[in-house]
Amino acid sequence: MGDIFVLIISCIFINNIVLAQYLGNCPFLGTSKKMETAVGMAMAVIFVLTMAGIITWIINTYFLVGLGIEFLRTIAFILVIASLVQFVEMFLKKSIPALYAGLGIFLPLITTNCAVMGVCLINVQEEFSFVEALISSIAYAVGFGLALILFTGVRERVILGRVPKPLQDTSIGLVTAGVISLAFFAFKGMV
């Protein structure tokens, strides 16, 4: 039980996927201008990452390792994630149109979110058990959401400040991200 707790904390805070591992920067910068969008993106990522984490773990454990063809991992994962997103999109469109409309353009965007791929690969490299893989996927996704929402909150305030012209918009965004990332390093001392 204690291990699981540590796993959750480390996935969300200490090894935060964006702020400590620098994955998923594209949607992190792209969808962080408005809180509404940020929340939508965070939800979509949590949903897709959890699914992707489980399925890729199964494929890896039972097929890739079983057959001794681990070198196909990247290709296989890309295929799985891409089709998974497609599948989820179709499913939501038919079954939960409201959620589909809410997530809108973010669903297909996740296909290109390297955080998803990253987490799947981490799960495998760390040789997690199924439960651990499940928990870490959710926790990483939550970490992504947390970082995105925090960052959006800051960015919404930043436009109020007097930012020198060359630093405006994305540049100040990157600087901000850096500062937040530094702040997250403090979590290293937690465990």
Place this chain on the structure above:
Amino acid sequence: MLESVLFTLGLGLIIGLALSFASRIFYVYEDPRIAKVENLLAGANCGGCGYAGCSAAAEAVVKGEAPPNVCILDSKENVDKIAEIMGLEAGSAEPLKSFNDCEGGSRATDRFYYNGLNSCKAVASLYGGKRDCWIGCLGFGDCIRACGFDAIKMGENGYPVINKEKCVGCGACERACPKPILKVRTMTDRLLHLNAEDDALAPCAQTCPAEIDIPRYIQHIRHGEYEEAVNTIRERNPLLLACGRVCPHPCESWCRRGIEDEPVAINHLKRFVADYEMNSGNRIPIGKAPDTGKRVAVIGGGPAGLSCAYFLQRAGHRASIFEAMPKLGGMLRYGIPEYRLPKKVLDWEIEGILNLGIEHHTNVRLGRDFEFGALIAAGFDAIFFSIGAWNDYRLKIPGEELNGCYTGIDFLSRIGNEEPLTIGKRVAVIGGGNTAIDCARTLVRKGCDKVHLVYRRTRKEMPANDVEIEAAEHEGIEFIFLASPNRVTGDDQERVTGLEYLKMELGEPDASGRRRPVAIEGSETVLDVDMIITAIGQSPSAEFRGKGDRLDDISWTRWNTFEVDPATHQTNVPYIFAAGDAATGPALVVDAIGGGRKAARSIDLFLKGKPVVPQPKAILNKHIEETIFDSVLGIEKTDRVEAPEIPVSERIDNFDEVDLVISEESALREANRCLHCCRLCYDPDQARV
């Protein structure tokens, strides 16, 4: 090696199968045109069109919500191809355009010192951006930076000015503006928008029952842009020649200049530009939205009917007017006499409205010449009632049936219709409203020796327009106040010989706040007359009721008027709407015009399949509290322009128009008296003549 090949093939097979099955199971029907249209869009997902990505835009195009040229990056050929897919002509949906409603009064100077980012959004989030007025423009130009088409420039006064030619209606400026003043709308949206709580409205514009943007058209006159002024009035009122002559201008009572000085002569200015257009001989073209193919029957061609038909037609629907009398115009033609509103002027104005393509049938009365069922069979999508109030009330006193007794509307409409009538020598007109005065003034012109106007209360309580009462006094009409008719006396040939009345005194105030007159016992007096006209009020005459069709389901008020939702003008039968005197009881021409437009808004919603609900925040001619002042600073008193009129001696024996139009010079002078007010600001400096 073999394993890896097999695995990859297997994985591909499984995924392929899973996705194919999923597509089959989760298939949602999508109009095939959406995909076709999407292929023709630029595919940049830039959001410049205002939709969330290209597929959303394609969907909107197919649904008919966006025009084929929605994509701001698309080439001309692609736009044409999209139009072809949709079976439309390119650009046939109504274009969206940006409008800035705040033009700044005295605010540009007090741009406060502020150390943050020079952006409206930043200021608005820190201070609520309040300078003087919470809706006012902040002037940091977020809209200018947001515009990808170079269509907005900072104007001289520090307020954005939009170049209509360059504006593509993408909506970026509206999204960038933290205030509700920059709006991207179609013409129809603007025409049918009702004054709302957060609009840029001066007190006069809030008061006008037709909701005309008064400060804007006066500003146009000030700059000599008469055509623009006419267009601004026409956005709200298609009968400007008529209103310019007969409107009792409630707006002027709320004019801010009126607090310290005499109010601006708003209506004379309206008449000036309206006459300017007529006398120029050219009709200013009136814009129209693309045809929607929906048809609306308008019953009654008075101001309410004409206004509703006009706005529906401009919104792209097809209106057909059915009118009982030989000509259109309602009370404008058959009530208001020639000397106040010449028929030639009215004809010109109505012709301009009909030129929009409005179909009309005259000499057909619903309930006499055709039945309601015929309208339904003809396939009208909605029906609008504007039958006015033509049923004169009776006094219910003995002798009222004698020869020589008439009722007001009956009398005036027969004169208006040029029917021969025997006119008495000494006449009593009973009543104190416009109808009574118009009867009296008409009689004077018809050669009566003596015209008495008998009214129950005093002059102060008379509902007629003040100018009318004055003119009547000048023309020698004798007013008998505080008199209540008791009996009509007649001779043995059933001809009227006199009117007996009781003298009254004023007692306690009644429900309307006016003091109720009470009769003085034994004060019977006889007035020696040979003709009596009763003009004590009217109600709609609805002889089409009780024929066993859907019309019988309509609720009526106890005043015998249509019961409608005051905000939407819808009756309890969803496709039937009503406005004008038929819904309000006798009122003003502008009320009828405003009602017609409000009904047109609801009918437009109804025809587009949207719920007919009141517009949120509509003020419906109530005043916005913060905009009403007790005092105004910096006003120099100046004379209000007076309209020239023909002297009494020259007008008393003919029906020539009495009031004349003001000169261009006076109009410019008067326009300069306008403070160009908005909600809070006003500009006394500009108003120095």
